Amino acid sequence: MRVLKFGGSSLADFACLEQVAQLVKAQLKDEMLLVLSAPGGMTDSLVALASSAEQGQDFSSLWEALTSRCNELKAAVEKGYGPIDHWPNFEELKNKLDGVSLIKCCPDQVRAFVISFGERVSVSLMQRLLNSHKAVYLEATSCVASTGGFIDAEVDLVASKTRFQAALKEKPATIYIMPGFTASNDKGELTTLGRNGSDYSAAIAAACLEADVCQIWTDVDGVYSADPRYIKKATKVDFLSYKEAMELSYFGAKVLHPKTILPCAKAGVPCEIKNTHNPDAQGSLIGNDFSSDEPVKAISSLQDLAMLTVSGPGMKGKVGMASKVFNALAHDNVSIVLITQSSCEFSISFCVHESDLALALTALQTAFELESQAGLIEPVQVQRNLAIVTLVGDNMRAHRGLAAKFFASLSQAQVNIVAIAQDSTESAISAVIDGELCNDAVKICHENFFTHVPSIDVFLLGCGLVGQELISQLERQQAWLEKRNIKLNLYGVANSRQLHLDSEGIAFSDWQQKLAVSEQSFDLKLVEQFVKQNHLVNPVLVDCTSSDALAAQYVDFLNAGFHVVAANKKATTSSYTYYQDLIAATQKNNRKFLYETNVGAGLPVIDNLQSLFGAGDELLEFSGILSGSLSYMFGALQDGLSLSEATIKAKESGFTEPDPRDDLSGTDVARKLLIIAREAGMKLELSDIEVESVLPQGFAEGDSIDEFMAKLPSLDADFNARIEQAASEGKVLRYVGTIKEGHCKVGIEAVDSSHALNVIRDGENALAILSQYYQPRPFVIRGYGAGSEVTAAGVFADVLKTLSR
Numbered sequence: 001m002r003v004l005k006f007g008g009s010s011l012a013d014f015a016c017l018e019q020v021a022q023l024v025k026a027q028l029k030d031e032m033l034l035v036l037s038a039p040g041g042m043t044d045s046l047v048a049l050a051s052s053a054e055q056g057q058d059f060s061s062l063w064e065a066l067t068s069r070c071n072e073l074k075a076a077v078e079k080g081y082g083p084i085d086h087w088p089n090f091e092e093l094k095n096k097l098d099g100v101s102l103i104k105c106c107p108d109q110v111r112a113f114v115i116s117f118g119e120r121v122s123v124s125l126m127q128r129l130l131n132s133h134k135a136v137y138l139e140a141t142s143c144v145a146s147t148g149g150f151i152d153a154e155v156d157l158v159a160s161k162t163r164f165q166a167a168l169k170e171k172p173a174t175i176y177i178m179p180g181f182t183a184s185n186d187k188g189e190l191t192t193l194g195r196n197g198s199d200y201s202a203a204i205a206a207a208c209l210e211a212d213v214c215q216i217w218t219d220v221d222g223v224y225s226a227d228p229r230y231i232k233k234a235t236k237v238d239f240l241s242y243k244e245a246m247e248l249s250y251f252g253a254k255v256l257h258p259k260t261i262l263p264c265a266k267a268g269v270p271c272e273i274k275n276t277h278n279p280d281a282q283g284s285l286i287g288n289d290f291s292s293d294e295p296v297k298a299i300s301s302l303q304d305l306a307m308l309t310v311s312g313p314g315m316k317g318k319v320g321m322a323s324k325v326f327n328a329l330a331h332d333n334v335s336i337v338l339i340t341q342s343s344c345e346f347s348i349s350f351c352v353h354e355s356d357l358a359l360a361l362t363a364l365q366t367a368f369e370l371e372s373q374a375g376l377i378e379p380v381q382v383q384r385n386l387a388i389v390t391l392v393g394d395n396m397r398a399h400r401g402l403a404a405k406f407f408a409s410l411s412q413a414q415v416n417i418v419a420i421a422q423d424s425t426e427s428a429i430s431a432v433i434d435g436e437l438c439n440d441a442v443k444i445c446h447e448n449f450f451t452h453v454p455s456i457d458v459f460l461l462g463c464g465l466v467g468q469e470l471i472s473q474l475e476r477q478q479a480w481l482e483k484r485n486i487k488l489n490l491y492g493v494a495n496s497r498q499l500h501l502d503s504e505g506i507a508f509s510d511w512q513q514k515l516a517v518s519e520q521s522f523d524l525k526l527v528e529q530f531v532k533q534n535h536l537v538n539p540v541l542v543d544c545t546s547s548d549a550l551a552a553q554y555v556d557f558l559n560a561g562f563h564v565v566a567a568n569k570k571a572t573t574s575s576y577t578y579y580q581d582l583i584a585a586t587q588k589n590n591r592k593f594l595y596e597t598n599v600g601a602g603l604p605v606i607d608n609l610q611s612l613f614g615a616g617d618e619l620l621e622f623s624g625i626l627s628g629s630l631s632y633m634f635g636a637l638q639d640g641l642s643l644s645e646a647t648i649k650a651k652e653s654g655f656t657e658p659d660p661r662d663d664l665s666g667t668d669v670a671r672k673l674l675i676i677a678r679e680a681g682m683k684l685e686l687s688d689i690e691v692e693s694v695l696p697q698g699f700a701e702g703d704s705i706d707e708f709m710a711k712l713p714s715l716d717a718d719f720n721a722r723i724e725q726a727a728s729e730g731k732v733l734r735y736v737g738t739i740k741e742g743h744c745k746v747g748i749e750a751v752d753s754s755h756a757l758n759v760i761r762d763g764e765n766a767l768a769i770l771s772q773y774y775q776p777r778p779f780v781i782r783g784y785g786a787g788s789e790v791t792a793a794g795v796f797a798d799v800l801k802t803l804s805r
């Protein structure tokens with residue numbers, strides 16, 4: 001004997017019904033019992049009818065919709081397969097609804113009749129479709145014995161077994177069809193088994209008939225490693241133990257009703273999940289001995305929960321307080337999803353479904369009225385809109401560090417853990433978290449436990465020389481990233497006027513056209529919303545602008561959960577207070593602020609300084625050439641080019657700042673020196689740096705960049721004279737930054753051939769760091785310190801660093 005249960009989505013219309021009939025015929029080899037749900041959506045219609053009648057409303061349009069749907073299904077079946085023998089009694093249903101409407105009350109017994117009507121419709125239709133195989137209609141009320149009320153009744157397995165065996169003996173057949181969700185009490189009155197209870201009916205039938213298998217046919221291939229609606233990379237789990245399946249269904253895996261597994265487990269009947277629309281696909285098989293080496297089989301989540309905390313001095317050491325809490329809730333039929341208790345016994349916390357919250361609160365207030373008046377119990381605390389995320393796997397007990405990895409993953413997803421629970425068999429670890437962040441939490445846990453492909457979600461601000469080069473590098477390095485198992489997605493690009501976001505990831509081929517037609521400019525709120533909607537867990541804002549306004553928002557970016565990677569030096573060189581706020585925001589939000597390219601472009605300067613000073617070294621002196629453009633220009637001047645020619649060439653080579661005055665005025669070098677000084681622990685402001693400008697004071701002030709460039713040749717003669725003067729002394733000019741005895745200064749120096757900086761030109765930078773550990777010879781970093789290619793590569797490296805802990 002096999003038991004096959006078909007859910008509402010498999011029976012939604014005539015085509016589906018026929019598909020199921022074909023599938024059953026193809027499967028037929030020995031006895032089988034089909035357990036059917038109502039056609040998809042019909043139970044909701046019946047519930048709505050009952051509630052409309054109960055409120056004395058006019059339910060004629062609901063009734064019309066139900067009967068016309070049923071009549072259409074009936075007509076379609078009868079057209080192809082002949083008249084239906086057992087059509088449910090719609091007159092009786094209408095009479096009951098009229099009665100409910102009259103007294104404006106729907107007794108549970110009547111409600112049970114109404115809401116289980118759809119299952120009877122399905123069975124009547126299917127019986128006709130399978131008429132050629134003499135399918136026998138098995139009344140669930142004659143087979144499934146229930147105890148308790150009319151709604152959400154419990155099943156008496158022993159009595160059901162006797163009933164089932166008698167029913168089958170009475171009507172021997174190859175195919176039996178039975179409505180799901182329905183049972184009857186010891187008086188023979190119709191009862192129901194709770195919403196979606198047809199899985200449960202099937203499991204009971206399978207257990208009572210000692211079936212070879214209980215197959216649950218639905219609209220997905222099986223149980224997934226996470227909800228495939230949200231987690232695109234979720235994979236099907238082929239085998240699960242009963243315990244694993246129970247934990248998963250309890251904590252939200254909707255594919256199985258939580259009560260289904262227990263009867264199968266008790267009777268040792270394997271349970272299989274199969275897809276009606278993909279019958280040849282291997283489903284998920286649930287049984288006794290499906291342990292595997294995989295520690296975690298799946299991650300489930302349950303939303304719309306509230307946590308209640310009962311606490312007070314009267315709780316501590318008092319025997320029976322916990323049982324009083326739970327008895328009060330049980331008395332009012334409140335289901336408890338998860339319990340935790342503080343080790344000092346001062347409080348007990350537990351989660352209930354939000355829909356049960358009011359009931360739970362009243363139950364507790366009533367039960368603890370006296371203790372509350374005596375000050376022994378404090379008012380019950382309530383936290384709403386919570387969710388539970390659960391890792392499930394029998395083999396977790398054989399592995400260390402899974403809980404640590406779970407909690408680290410939650411922290412990576414910026415999720416605060418409200419409570420935790422683990423069962424003693426270690427098959428499930430649950431965390432109660434903010435409901436809003438549930439999908440993000442599952443996503444990152446799934447990434448860390450299953451796909452092992454971490455993702456970085458990039459939003460690029462600034463698509464000029466450096467930004468464009470970065471996009472080219474991202475495109476070029478896709479295969480390399482894939483090899484390293486990293487998924488780097490570019491989700492947004494912006495310039496000073498426009499922002500383009502694409503939830504599919506921005507195509508490298510046409511981003512410029514898309515950006516050009518965008519009518520939206522960059523707005524943090526908008527990008528934040530995009531990140532939420534797409535459940536991105538590792539969002540990185542990359543600033544390749546030189547905007548002060550954007551730099552001033554970095555703290556907001558970090559607070560909004562973004563990592564920040566900046567080629568822009570404005571934030572690291574703004575006020576010391578803001579600099580400190582930035583560092584604090586990274587710590588508070590567990591996010592990174594990376595700015596390696598702020599000094600020396602692609603050269604590894606910041607990383608080395610942080611390692612050095614982080615390990616206790618101390619800066620004694622610094623000296624170096626920190627500007628790629630000035631290094632290039634002073635080299636070119638030495639070769640006979642004029643200042644204006646050298647500036648044009650440096651600009652064309654991508655060495656200068658967007659406004660070359662930032663380089664020539666010494667400001668850009670001063671910024672870099674300030675960054676180095678701050679890394680060394682000096683609490684300085686930009687105004688503390690002594691700056692010698694290459695330009696005369698006030699030169700081309702207020703002019704546009706083009707006007708400035710046009711005026712520059714007027715300085716050529718004077719500057720040439722300086723170069724010649726130095727040459728006559730056997731020296732060359734270099735623009736040097738120094739830190740000595742707490743004083744920072746940048747300016748032009750004439751150096752002879754014995755000086756280490758004499759050879760630094762053509763865009764190269766050189767940094768000599770004299771420290772406690774590196775003396776008398778300094779630690780030296782040298783290499784090209786400007787240019788879009790090396791800078792973009794440095795930015796790229798920073799973006800990848802967001803993945804490291």
Ligand SMILES: NC(=O)C1=CN([C@@H]2O[C@H](COP(=O)(O)OP(=O)(O)OC[C@H]3O[C@@H](n4cnc5c(N)ncnc54)[C@H](OP(=O)(O)O)[C@@H]3O)[C@@H](O)[C@H]2O)C=CC1
Pocket residue numbers: 461462463464465466467494495496497522544545546547549550567568569597598601628654655656657658785786787788791
């Ligand atoms: N070149 C180099 O060697 C190095 C450069 N850097 C830094 O890299 C940064 C970028 O330099 P570079 O690419 O040469 O500059 P560009 O002038 O070529 O590009 C700047 C980009 O930023 C955009 N932008 C300006 N303001 C905003 C804003 N508020 N919001 C969004 N986008 C904005 C501009 O948009 P629009 O086109 O609309 O104006 C433009 O796309 C600078 O901060 C520079 O200091 C750092 C190390 C080395």
Ligand SMILES: N[C@@H](CC=O)C(=O)O
Pocket residue numbers: 597598600601626627628629630655656657663668785786787
């Ligand atoms: N304009 C800068 C670019 C790097 O920061 C320079 O010339 O070094």
